[in-house]
Amino acid sequence: MRVALFLTCVNDTLYPDTGRAVVKLLTRLGVEVDFPMAQTCCGQAHYNTGYRHEAEPLARQFSDVFRDYEAIVVPSGSCAAMVRELYPRLGERARAEGRGDALAEQLAPVVPKTYELTEFLVDVLGVTDVGAYYPHTVTYHPTCHGLRSLRLGDRPRQLLSAVRGLELVELPGAEECCGFGGTFAVKNSDVSAAMGADKVRNAASTGADVLCAADNSCLMHIGGTMARLGTSARPARAVHIAEILASTEEEALA
């Protein structure tokens, strides 16, 4: 199986550990991973802030870079949702504006074979026990795009439950948005910060060492809030699920 990693621009630039973890994890599971160097950004920030014409060239570029792979794995719920849910809308919109079917046809091949990481593990590889070891108490935040756009359901929990040494504790108000929301975090920073603080308070109430999620953008907001609230705050860390799943007894991560 020829699988491409679409790491996302945020992970590439700020969270390379997540990328290394995905490579390590998939390689351990026998998947041959390629990282096409011409990849950059899916265009989600442009789309969601109202600059959809700026998102179009990035969507075309994504399609050109990834169209020949059998599967595209994305360790980000929101970027995977951009491809799966919003690329078709870019195509529909071009059609409605009288620009024909060209964009829709160009984007169509990549849409169904783009998978968020946990989806790829459970649905495509058919594994829930990835042989990981992570001796910590963990609470899981299901991010909005994973929850409501991709409908990841309990896939991430199945994966976490099979990790040796890991104690999974439920997060109160888990399904409520953490308040990141891309440019929302800056445009409505007060509301965003209040939502983030509530998320961190709920996470602290679980007594977990680690809060994990499948999207580093949300974790950047939650983790940044945790850091500001002080070192004694719990959970002490915000960690991407890929880093937990990649962790083993021989080589502990995070």
Place this chain on the structure above:
Amino acid sequence: MTGTFVGMPAFPSAARKALSNETLRGNLRYATHTIRAKRAGAVSELDDWAALREAGREIKDQALRHLDRYLLQMEEAVTAAGGVVHWAADADEANRIVTGLVKATGESDVVKVKSMATQEIGLNEALEAEGIHAYETDLAELIVQLGKDRPSHILVPAIHRNRGEIRDIFTREMSEWGRPAPEGLSDTPAQLAEAARLHLREKFLRAKVGISGANFMVAETGTLVVFESEGNGRMCLTLPETLISVVGIEKLVPTWRDMEVFLQTLPRSSTAERMNPYTSMWTGTRDDDGPRTFHLVLLDNGRTDTLADRVGRQALRCIRCSACLNVCPVYERAGGHAYGSVYPGPIGAILSPQLRGTASEIDASLPYASSLCGACYEVCPVAIDIPEVLVHLRERVVEGGPVVRQGAKVTLRPARGHAAERAAMRAARWAFSHPGALRAGQRLASGARRLTPRTLPGPGRAWTATRDLPALPPEPFREWWRRTRQQEAGRPAPADRGEDQQ
């Protein structure tokens, strides 16, 4: 907050004010979380909820597609049943019509059924200016009116008030408007309800004119429908001699049979009840029962313009259940007043900038009053894709484009204040279209990472005021990939060639 919404500040600053009010935040959090949980329970009882939701969406869409035809059918049926139909293009015209009708009766007091349409057009204020007193009879509207306040929720207009605050308002204000509150009034729900009942009863028994809105209009019979929980609406609809109903044109459904769907979805979505306690339906007039005179004012006020928008028109499906408000994390913290409209929350964020246009500061800021978490779309009983419309309206704000205003096609210019952002978005798109440029930027950032400040200037300050920035890694992923693949293969890394092929 009293008076009109004109000159409202943009959403972020209005929200900031609400966030600093701990009592308000506590009231809202408690109320929205309670009703949210109850609604989820009421909805889960129905196995065919998804089918009902889809049916509701289809019925409303079908009605909107042929709205011109159904409105004429409605007019014909109302007229045949002894009612009089008036057409109002905007708020001013509607207020003129209603004021004229009340004046013609010679009365100076009217009782009102809770109605969003009359709030939208500022009817109470318009009547007051002509010396006519309008008394709200819905309990929550009464609290808002007595408190010289503004509603902050579609279904629970006084959601921002707790019991203690309501007791204080009743004790202080009721005597100004009619029967005073009983001596030693406590803040128990039963005592508060009894005080309101006694106060309102006098109004019902004296009223000669009633004013209402409607949740639905049925075109085939000319029937209007009101859903309510207290029975106060039914008193207003049946006791006065003259009844005037002001209804938005989008409230129309073609047939009686269509009501089957909404009789199930509206109560469960709004109050989490299997069926709402009072469903009143009225068709024209009868000599021996109910009002002798019935007027229906059909209100446009931006609805036809909204209908012209292919994406935005789905907002007109709204049946005002307010489920989207109760699940919205932004509404929960910012409160209803921050939205600067009688329609707060997610639905308000897409409805107001369409009905009123995006020219004002508040209307241009409303499409951004959301983290796009999608909870509103998930609970909407008529499947309005609110996040989709929000993004659509954001584009209208930042890029301008063609819209229909007052029936005429106009091209909007981009709103002011977005020039720097637009330039940044274009620059980012350019960099992302050239992987080599992205790589150069990453290298530059990694090289300078020890110099990266903890707090940022400009718009970035909004981030670092409450959150730490992540530390920049010494090496972006693509450098690691290139380096390690090179070691594995025992040969030089592939050149940059191929990266900039786009």
